[in-house]
Amino acid sequence: FQYTERDLFGKVHDGRFLALMTFQAERAEALFEEAESLAPPEDHHALFAPRVMGLLYRELLHRIQSDRFRVFDRRYRLSKPRKISILALELIRTKFSKS
Numbered sequence: 001f002q003y004t005e006r007d008l009f010g011k012v013h014d015g016r017f018l019a020l021m022t023f024q025a026e027r028a029e030a031l032f033e034e035a036e037s038l039a040p041p042e043d044h045h046a047l048f049a050p051r052v053m054g055l056l057y058r059e060l061l062h063r064i065q066s067d068r069f070r071v072f073d074r075r076y077r078l079s080k081p082r083k084i085s086i087l088a089l090e091l092i093r094t095k096f097s098k099s
Contacts (some may be wrong), residue, residue, distance in 0.1 A: 011072040021069040025061055032058050044097055052090050056083060 001020040003012070032054055039047050060076050067074065078086075 011073055013070070018069060021071075022065075025065050025069075028061055029058075045094060048090070049095055052087055055075050055090060059086065 001016050001023070003016040003020050007017070009012075035054065039051075056078060059078060059082075064071060064076050065084075
């Protein structure tokens with residue numbers, strides 16, 4: 001992508017940076033999907049915490065992507081109510097999933 005460490009330390013937010021970040025976000029998304037597909041169904045309940053963390057990080061990633069990777073001038077966070085809603089939805093899914 002021809003984006004250097006110097007560019008990174010200089011917080012250069014240009015087309016090269018966007019291309020690099022888009023590539024990395026797509027890679028992260030693929031890894032999230034792969035992790036989900038590799039989790040054995042019999043471990044569904046045991047993997048509750050990692051699933052919730054994955055959902056939280058995935059949502060942060062989507063927010064960063066939709067904001068065009070403005071990571072140099074913004075800090076991305078999820079509100080407490082949003083975190084609780086993600087947790088609650090996953091609790092419901094876990095409760096009603098096949099064990």
